[in-house]
Each structure stands twice: as structure tokens, then as C-alpha cells.
């Protein structure tokens with residue numbers, strides 16, 4: 605019997621949600637896979653991911669790329685089996701991806717799904733957050749809408765949840781500690797409403813919140829933004845002519861997710877959160893792999909646990 609681990613992905617259409625999963629899957633063997641696990645997409649997810657992988661690699665055919673204009677409009681779900689290498693998967697990872705507009709047009713549908721999900725991943729357009737003093741941030745990232753959304757869905761929360769803030773297209777902003785700190789400061793500032801909500805008395809002990817930047821291409825950097833008809837157009841450049849697709853840190857969101865769920869598992873055994881009955885499949889092997897995988901969670905270069913350190917503490 606396999607159990608399901610569901611994750612919601614929020615973020616404007618075209619920000620790069622599918623690209624995060626593409627990189628996570630593409631890089632899995634050389635990252636989390638080292639712990640002896642395998643990740644296998646189902647047929648439909650596999651087809652979508654190879655299509656996106658082709659497009660991401662094609663970004664490197666041109667010297668200059670634009671970003672954020674295309675992308676999928678419909679919500680998509682991606683299903684992966686996760687388990688021991690060479691065995692049937694222990695658990696199913698289901699990523700449910702929503703375009704931003706859904707938060708308004710399909711409220712109840714999204715609410716219901718978020719309640720079922722152990723984790724929410726919010727993809728953030730980093731150039732919009734950082735350039736021109738964050739001038740395009742509200743338009744591209746809709747922080748207010750996201751905050752209101754959590755006010756509703758996380759009211760009277762019973763189970764702990766993990767929220768990952770995932771800056772993407774962030775290559776330019778995470779190459780040294782000084783820049784990475786600016787990125788973190790900007791996130792704390794521009795998401796202060798959301799973070800205030802999470803640190804409220806009722807949510808502080810339940811919600812873990814971590815910033816995990818992912819460079820979904822790795823070699824394509826922001827170069828400029830042009831305003832055309834009061835809409836921003838972002839342009840990107842590859843770092844040199846021979847640059848190849850080389851995503852960075854695409855394993856980090858999943859490392860944090862597995863770590864959070866392992867901790868939930870340990871707490872369930874201790875009698876906390878006993879209503880959670882979804883632990884089929886979490887055998888010793890998977891737990892040990894999740895523990896090992898967590899050893900490589902990053903804490904520098906734009907990564908930070910903003911709250912809920914103890915919800916991620918898996919020391920025996």
C-alpha cells in the first residue's frame with residue numbers, strides 16, 4: 605500500500621512552477637537519489653516534464669531569453685513514486701500546481717486541496733521582487749492575494765504545515781552571501797504581511813516557513829526589464845556562449861519537505877497529531893533516507909528557516 609504526500613504549488617502563470625519540478629526530477633539521481641531512493645513520474649507527468657525540459661534547454665539556444673510570458677494556464681498535477689531504488693515506490697508525491705488566477709476564480713477548490721496538503725510551495729518571480737526596488741512585485745507575485753488566501757485556509761489549522769518560499773529566476777541574486785542577504789531582506793519586507801500571519805499565536809507552533817531559492821536553469825541571468833504598455837518584460841542572458849542547462853538547488857524543496865514529514869511522523873509516534881493516519885509506506889528505509897537527505901539541507905546563500913525550527917528538528 606502506498607500513501608500520498610501532497611504538495612500545493614502557488615505562483616503566477618509562467619513563473620516557473622513546472623520548471624522547478626523538471627529540475628528536481630532531472631537532478632534527483634545526483635542529489636537526493638544518493639540516499640538510495642528513486643523518483644519515478646507517472647506517464648502523464650513524465651510527458652509534461654520532458655516537454656518542459658526541452659524548452660528549458662532551448663532557452664540556451666538564444667543568447668537572450670525573455671521570461672514569464674508563456675506557461676500553462678490550467679492547474680496541473682504531477683505524480684511521482686518515491687521509494688527504495690529498484691523497488692515499488694513506498695509513497696506517492698503529488699504536486700498540485702495552480703496558476704495565480706485560481707486563487708480568485710476557484711476559491712473552494714483550492715482551499716480544499718491546500719487543507720489536504722502537508723506543504724505549500726510558493727514560487728516567487730525574483731527579478732520582479734528585486735529590480736527597480738520591487739516595482740513589479742505586486743503585479744507579478746500578488747503577495748496580498750497570497751496572504752489573504754492563507755488567512756482563510758490556515759484558520760483553525762489542526763495539523764502542522766510547511767510553507768516554502770521559492771525564489772526562481774534568481775541566478776543573479778544568490779551568487780554571493782551579500783546579494784543573498786539582500787534577497788532575504790527583501791522577502792522579509794515584501795512578505796511581511798504573510799510572515800506576520802504565520803507568526804501569530806495560533807500559527808507559530810504549527811507553520812514552518814523556509815526560503816529555498818532554486819536556480820531552475822542555472823546559467824541564464826536576468827539582464828534587463830523593459831516597460832511596454834505598462835507591463836514589464838524581463839530579459840535574461842546566458843552567462844556565456846557555451847553555457848548549458850545546469851539547475852542549482854532544485855533538490856532543496858524536497859529535502860525540506862521530506863524532513864518536515866519525517867518530523868511529523870516522529871511526533872505522531874509520540875502521540876502528537878494522532879489524527880494523521882497516512883504513514884503506510886514510511887518504513888525504516890525511507891525514514892533513514894529522509895534523515896540522510898536532510899543532512900544536506902542548505903542554510904546559507906539565500907536559504908533560511910524563517911520559523912518553525914522545531915517542526916524540522918529530526919534529531920533522535
Ligand SMILES: Nc1nc2c(ncn2[C@@H]2O[C@H](COP(=O)(O)OP(=O)(O)O)[C@@H](O)[C@H]2O)c(=O)[nH]1
Pocket residue numbers: 615616617618619620621622623624656659660663669670671672673674675676677701772773774819820821822824840
Ligand atoms: N529565463 C528563464 N526562463 C525560465 C526559467 N524557468 C522557466 N522559464 C521559462 O518560463 C516559462 C514558464 O515556465 P513554467 O515552468 O511552465 O511556469 P509555470 O506556469 O509556473 O508552470 C517557460 O517558457 C520556461 O522555459 C528561468 O529560470 N529563467
Ligand SMILES: [Mg+2]
Pocket residue numbers: 621622623675676680701
Ligand atoms: Mg506549469
